[in-house]
Amino acid sequence: MNPHQEAKTKAAMTYNAAADHFDHPVSSFWHRFGRRTIERLDLQAGERVLDVCSGSGGSALPAADRVGADGYVVATDLAGRLIDLARAKAEAQGLANIEFRIDDMLALGYPDHSFDAVVCVFGIFFVPDMSEAARELWRMVKPGGRLAITTWGPNLFEPANGAFWDSIERERPDLHRAFNPWDRISEPEGLRQMLAEAGVHNVDILAESDTHPLNEPEDWWKIAMGSGYRxxxxxxxxxxxxxxxxxxxSRLFEKRVTAIETNVIYAIATKK
Known part of the structure; x- marks a missing residue:
């Protein structure tokens, strides 16, 4: 199995499993940062949008709302169970201008310059070659259109993240990770460099520090069960x-942890 196929299979299995907790209220940050991405993108009525790695619709649904009945959104993800969640929400909200696809963002088959905006929130790092993925997304952006890439900043989910991996190392050292795929782009300069390697320039990058509250340690476990840790x-x-x-x-209880870090970097590139 080639690296890209292996990454696809792993991501689909992980997030199909995580779908049972993905939309739990304790994980509301998925939708908060999705909405924030769309707000920064400043979509206009009638625009055509491609949203890849859509999850359960955190950015695709606000995009569909923004572009209105004359606009159109295509939402894609590898995890069919997350797409099912997004589709149900779209139907509940009466959004008829959105299409859902279970598909690979590197093999969607759209012609060059097909969309006014292409959006990828917390997904670009799932492919082995992020620059290749960014290049493919950029190809589908119309002249004058925008590409929005949102990724995690440094210290994601700390201090709970460190406690999680320490506990994994004690039980299954073979599963312990020393490196997260998003680490390469968790600072603005790294993200800018990755995009430049893809031929994407004229990029506006904003790094925002944020935290996500935990009412009790058990909230963290629900987040872990509904995310990539699954x-x-x-x-x-x-x-x-x-x-x-x-x-x-136990570690979170002893340390009296009441919040975790959710630092985010937003990049929006405009195609001249």
Missing amino acids: GTLEQLNIDAFEQVRQSNL
Whole structure:
């Protein structure tokens, strides 16, 4: 299996599993940052938008609302269960101007210059070659159109993230990660460099510091179960899973953790 196919399979399995917790209220940041991305993009009525790595619609649904009945949004994701969640929400909101696809953002098949805006929120780092992915997304942007890439800043979910991986290392050292795929672009300069390698220039980048509240340690566990951590948790047996859970939550309780870091970087490039 080539690296891209392997990454696709892993992402689809992880987020299909995480779908049962993905839209839990404790994970409201997915939609908060999706809406913020669309606000910064300043979409206009009638525009045509492609939203890739859509999840359950955090950015695609606000985009559909912004472009109105004369506009159109295509929302794609590898995880069919997340697309099902997004589709149900679109129907509940009466959004008839949005199409959903379970598909790979590198193989969508749209011609050059097909969209006024292309959006990717917390998804560009799932492919082994981020510059290749950015180049493909940029190809589909019309002259005068915009590409929006939103990614995580430094110290994602700390201090809970460190507690999680410490507990994994004790139970299953083979699953411990030393590097997150988004680390390369977790600072503005790294993100700008990745986009430049893709031929994407004239980029407005904004780094925002943020935190997400935890009412109790158990909130963190629900977030872990509804995010990329689920891929690691799915590989644990019942005993190891419970050990990781107890160790993780005990650390947060002892440290009296009431919030986690959710720093975000927004990049918007305009095609001249």
